[in-house]
Amino acid sequence: MIRVLIADDQHLVRSALAALLNLEEGIQVVAECADGDEVVPALTGYPVDVALLDIQMPRQDGLRTAAELKLSHPEVKVLILTTFDRPGYFRQAFESGAHGFLVKDSPPAELIAAIRRVHSGDKVVDPQRAMRSVGAEANPLTEREREILGLAAAGAPVSQIASGVHLSAGTVRNHLSNAIGKTNTANRIEAARRAREMGWI
Known part of the structure; x- marks a missing residue:
């Protein structure tokens, strides 16, 4: 069983993702968070294999949360989900320790396959996004x-x-x-x- 945590500040999106994934054999959503700062505390009560993190959340974004998980819970595989397909986000996601990057309009089958792949230790990297990120300016901001x-x-x-x-x-x-x-x-x-x-x- 692949145990999944979902962090997204939009309740409808979070609930829809949870409902979709819970229908899939071998996947169970064990925790839902409305913000990135809720993720690490949630892990104390629920063992998690894969964390689905939205990038833009109000208090702590998915990129900071991914970096935090890399240090505190390196066994948790991180899959970044975003509405905004920007080269800078793609680059930062992997620099923060994410194992995969998907946009939210990806087909459900692609999301499910990505969860299974990162759980097995693979990286989910779209070659076209990777090429765009190579040409993107590095983030100059601290x-x-x-x-x-x-x-x-x-x-x-x-x-x-x-x-x-x-x-x-x-x-x-x-x-x-x-x-x-x-x-x-x-x-x-x-x-x-x-x-x-x-x-x-």
């Missing part, structure tokens, strides 16, 4: 800059961001300024848009 720019992209003011990440407002402004410079943009809104287009946040 993890902290990614975090702060992601919060800024959601419209949070500097004071709120500072409180949320436990930094001073001045330090947050410095990180935003660095991100604006690295993305060659004029302000944080443009920086966030550019970073999202490239799959950097």
